[in-house]
Amino acid sequence: MTTAPARPGLAPGIRAAARIVAAPDGRGGTALPVLDGAGPFALRRLRAYGPEARVALVGAMSAPLGGDRLTLTAEVEDGAALRFSTTAATIALPGRTGAPATYDTRIRVGDGATLHWLPEPLISARGSDLRSTTRVELAPTARLVLREEQILGRAGEPPGRLSARLTVHRDGRPLFDQELCYGPGVPGWDGGAVLGGHRAVGQLLVVDPAFEDAPVAPRALGATAVLAPLAGPAAVVSAVAPDGLRLRKALESGDLLADGAMWAI
Amino acid sequence: MAVGEAIPPTASRAALLVLADGRFPAGGHAHSGGAEAAVKAGRVRDAGTLEAFCRGRLHTAGLTAAGLAAAAAAGLDPLALDEAADARTPSPALRAAARRLGRQLTRAVRATWPSPELDALAAARPRGAHQPIVLGLAARAAGLTPLDAAYAAVYESVSGPATAVVRLLGLDPFDATGVLARLAPELDAVAARAADAARGGLDALPAGAAPLLDIMAEVHAAWPVRLFAT
Numbered sequence: 001m002t003t004a005p006a007r008p009g010l011a012p013g014i015r016a017a018a019r020i021v022a023a024p025d026g027r028g029g030t031a032l033p034v035l036d037g038a039g040p041f042a043l044r045r046l047r048a049y050g051p052e053a054r055v056a057l058v059g060a061m062s063a064p065l066g067g068d069r070l071t072l073t074a075e076v077e078d079g080a081a082l083r084f085s086t087t088a089a090t091i092a093l094p095g096r097t098g099a100p101a102t103y104d105t106r107i108r109v110g111d112g113a114t115l116h117w118l119p120e121p122l123i124s125a126r127g128s129d130l131r132s133t134t135r136v137e138l139a140p141t142a143r144l145v146l147r148e149e150q151i152l153g154r155a156g157e158p159p160g161r162l163s164a165r166l167t168v169h170r171d172g173r174p175l176f177d178q179e180l181c182y183g184p185g186v187p188g189w190d191g192g193a194v195l196g197g198h199r200a201v202g203q204l205l206v207v208d209p210a211f212e213d214a215p216v217a218p219r220a221l222g223a224t225a226v227l228a229p230l231a232g233p234a235a236v237v238s239a240v241a242p243d244g245l246r247l248r249k250a251l252e253s254g255d256l257l258a259d260g261a262m263w264a265i
Numbered sequence: 266m267a268v269g270e271a272i273p274p275t276a277s278r279a280a281l282l283v284l285a286d287g288r289f290p291a292g293g294h295a296h297s298g299g300a301e302a303a304v305k306a307g308r309v310r311d312a313g314t315l316e317a318f319c320r321g322r323l324h325t326a327g328l329t330a331a332g333l334a335a336a337a338a339a340g341l342d343p344l345a346l347d348e349a350a351d352a353r354t355p356s357p358a359l360r361a362a363a364r365r366l367g368r369q370l371t372r373a374v375r376a377t378w379p380s381p382e383l384d385a386l387a388a389a390r391p392r393g394a395h396q397p398i399v400l401g402l403a404a405r406a407a408g409l410t411p412l413d414a415a416y417a418a419v420y421e422s423v424s425g426p427a428t429a430v431v432r433l434l435g436l437d438p439f440d441a442t443g444v445l446a447r448l449a450p451e452l453d454a455v456a457a458r459a460a461d462a463a464r465g466g467l468d469a470l471p472a473g474a475a476p477l478l479d480i481m482a483e484v485h486a487a488w489p490v491r492l493f494a495t
Contacts, residue, residue, distance in 0.1 A: 165472060174352035178474040181324075187451060188321030192308025193299060194475045201476050218357050218483050223306075226483040231351035231360060238355065240476050 012097050013067025014039050020074045022053050022082040022113075029053070030080045039063070041072065044087075052081040057119070059088055064130055066095020070103045074117075078110035078139070086119040089151070089244075092160055094127035100161075103132040109142035121149035121202070121244050124183060128160030138170040141209050147251065149202035151244045152182055152195075159183045159199070168207065168234075175232045176205060198224065198240035200247035206256050207234040216256070225250035280407040283377070284400070285417040287424060292369035296362065297429030297493035298322060298422065302481035304433045312440040315430050319423040319444060323455055325475035327422030329353050330397040331415035331459030332470040337401025338414035339463050343386045343394065346467070350395035353472050356479045358486035360395075362495045368393030370400060380406035412460040419456045423448055429493055 016039030025031035030053035037043040040063035046054035057072075064070050076082045092101060109115045124130065138144060148166060152159035161183035168176040180201065182189045189195060211233035218228045225239035239250035283289060300318065303309040309318050333350055337343055354360045371387050371394075374380065383402045386394050393399075397418050404414035427441045462469050482495060 167472070168352075174349050176355065177349070177352040177472040178355070179472045180474055180476070187324045188317055188319075191317030191321040192303040192306075192314055193318045193321035193478050194325060196303075196306075196308045196477050198477075218486075220484050220487060223484070224477070224480055226356075226480050228355055228357055228479075228483055230355060231357075236355050238476060238480055240480065 013065070013069065013095060013099060013101070014063070015069045016040055016063070017071040018043055018057070018073070020055055020082070020084070021077070022075070022080040023077040024079045030082060040070070049083070052083050052114070054083045054085075057084070057086045059086070059090065062091070062093060064090075064101035064103050065093050066101050066129055067097050067099040068095070068101040070101070072103075072105045074105075074107045074115070076109045076113040076115045076142075079112045080110070081114040083116040084118065089120045089123050091123045091125055091154075092128040092130035092162065093125050094129070094160065098129075100129040100131050103130060105132070105134040107134070107136040109136070109138050109144055111139040111141045113139070114143040115145070117144070117146040119147070121151045121200075122162075122164070123151045123154060124160040124162040125154055126157045126160055128162075130160070130162050132162070132164045134164075134166045136168040138168065138175070138207060140171040142170075142207070143209070144168070144205065144207040146205045147202065148205075149200065149244065149247055149251070150180070150182070152199045152201075161185055168205065170207065170232060170234075175207065175234055176230060176236070195240060198242060200241045200244050202239060202247050202251055204237040204251040204254065204256060205234065206236070207232075209233050211235060219254075221250060221253045225253065227254040227256065277408060280378075281404075281409055281413045281417060284403060284407060284409070285420050287428065289373060291373045292366055293421060293425060294428075295494045296366070296425055297433065297495065298425040299478045299481055299485075299495065300426035300429045301433055301491060301493045302485040303477075304430065306481065308477070309430060310434070312436065312444055315427065315436065315441065316444045316447065319426055319448060320451065321475055322426060322478065323419060323423050323448060323451060325473040326478055327419045328455050328459055328471045328473045330422060331418040331456055332462050333395065333397040334401040334404070334414040334418040335411035335460045335463035336467070336470055337398045338404045338409065338411040339401075340405070341463070341467060343382070343398050343402060344389055346398045346401075347386075347390060347394045349467060349470060350398060353474070354395070356482040358482045359479065359495065363395045363397075364390075364393035365494075366393075366396035367399040370396055370403065374399065374403040374406065378403060378406035382406070410460075411463050412456060415456040415459040415463070416452070419452045419459070423452070433492065
C-alpha cells in the first residue's frame with residue numbers, strides 16, 4: 001500500500017470535491033467530458049478498454065483526516081460505460097481537532113449505462129472518525145458492479161470510528177440501504193451479531209436487469225460469506241474476514257462477475 | 266414518552282404489554298434472532314457473549330425495525346415502508362422470515378385490534394408484509410404511539426435471542442433476564458432514536474445493519490436440522 005504525500009499546511013479540515021462525467025463518444029466508446037478533482041483527489045484517465053472509459057483516483061495527499069469534508073460525484077450518462085478504481089487504499093486518519101471527517105459519494109447511472117465502481121479498501125486507522133455515505137441512483141436499465149471493503153485498523157492496531165451508509169435506488173425506488181458502524185463508542189460492534197472479532201468486512205453488489213428473469217440462488221461461500229439475491233434484479237456477496245486479503249478472496253469467490261454477468265469481465 | 270408526543274385519548278398503555286408479550290400468538294417464539302447460528306459458531310457461549318450479541322442486534326437490526334414500526338404507527342405509507350424494509354434486508358432468508366412473521370402477526374391483530382389499514386396492507390401483500398410494519402399498524406390500531414411501537418420492536422430484538430439461548434445453551438434464565446435488564450437503558454435510547462427518525466419521514470429512517478446476522482441467517486437457513494426458524 002502506498003503512502004500519500006504528507007498534507008501541506010495546518011488547516012483543521014479541508015473541503016474538496018471531485019467529479020467525473022462519462023458519456024458516449026459517438027464512436028462506440030465512452031468519453032470523459034468532465035474529470036475534475038482538487039485537494040486530495042487527483043483523477044487519472046487510464047487507457048480505455050473496448051467501450052469502457054477507465055478512471056483511477058490517485059491520493060494526492062493524506063485524506064480523509066478528521067474535519068475534512070470530501071465529495072466525489074460520478075455521472076454515467078445513458079449508454080456510457082465507466083470503470084472506476086483507486087491506486088491505493090484510502091486511510092481515514094485522526095485530525096487535529098477530533099472532529100469527524102465526512103466522505104460523500106454521489107453516483108448516477110443512466111439507461112443502458114454500466115458502472116464498475118471498484119475502489120481499494122477503506123482503512124479506519126486508530127483515533128480516526130469518518131462518516132461516509134454513498135448514494136447511487138440507477139436508471140431502470142442501468143448496470144452496476146460496486147465493491148465496498150472496510151478494514152478496521154492498520155496491522156495490529158485497534159480501529160477508529162467508522163460509519164458507512166450505502167444506499168442504492170433503482171428507478172427511484174429503494175433497492176439496497178445499509179449503514180454499518182464500527183469502532184470505539186459504537187455499542188455491540190464487535191459482538192457475535194455484528195463482527196465477532198473480524199477486522200475486514202465488505203460487499204460486492206451487482207445490479208443487472210438480466211437478474212429479473214434469472215435471479216441467483218442464495219449460497220454460502222465458506223463460513224462467513226454468502227451470495228444472496230436482493231428483492232430486485234440484484235445480488236450481493238457479503239463477507240467478514242480476519243483481514244483484507246481474505247476478504248477480497250471471499251468477495252470474489254461468488255463468481256458473480258464471471259457467470260452471473262458476462263458483461264462484467 | 267418522547268417530547269411533544271401526546272397519548273391519544275383511546276390509548277391504553279396496557280395494550281403495549283399485550284403486544285410485546287412473548288406469549289402474544291404471533292409466532293415469534295419460533296425464532297432465535299440469529300442466536301442459534303451464533304451459538305453453533307461459538308460466538309455466544311455465556312451471559313457475557315449473549316449480552317454483546319444482543320447489544321449489537323439492538324443497535325443495528327433492532328434500531329432499523331423500530332424505525333419502520335414507528336413510521337408505520339405514525340401513518341407513513343405502509344407499502345413504501347415495506348419496500349424500504351426489503352432494501353434494508355439483504356438476506357432472502359430474513360426477508361422470508363419477516364414476511365412470515367408479518368402474516369402471523371396480522372392474523373393475531375385481526376382478532377385483537379381490527380384495523381382497515383392492516384386489512385388493506387394484507388390485501389396488497391397476501392404473502393405477508395414485513396413484520397415491523399405490521400407491528401406499527403397494530404400499535405396504531407391499539408391506540409398506541411409511534412414510540413410505543415418502537416419499544417415493542419426493540420424489546421423483541423433482544424428478548425427473542427435471550428429466550429432462545431436459555432434453550433440452546435441451557436443458560437440460567439436468571440442470567441438471560443439479567444442481560445435484558447442491563448440493556449434496558451439502551452432499549453430506551455434506541456426506541457427514542459427510532460421514533461425521532463420516523464418523524465423525519467422515509468429518507469430519515471435508520472438502516473443499521475449487522476454483517477454477521479445477515480451472513481449467518483443464510484448459513485443457518487441451509488442447515489438440514491435446526492431448533493429455530495431463524
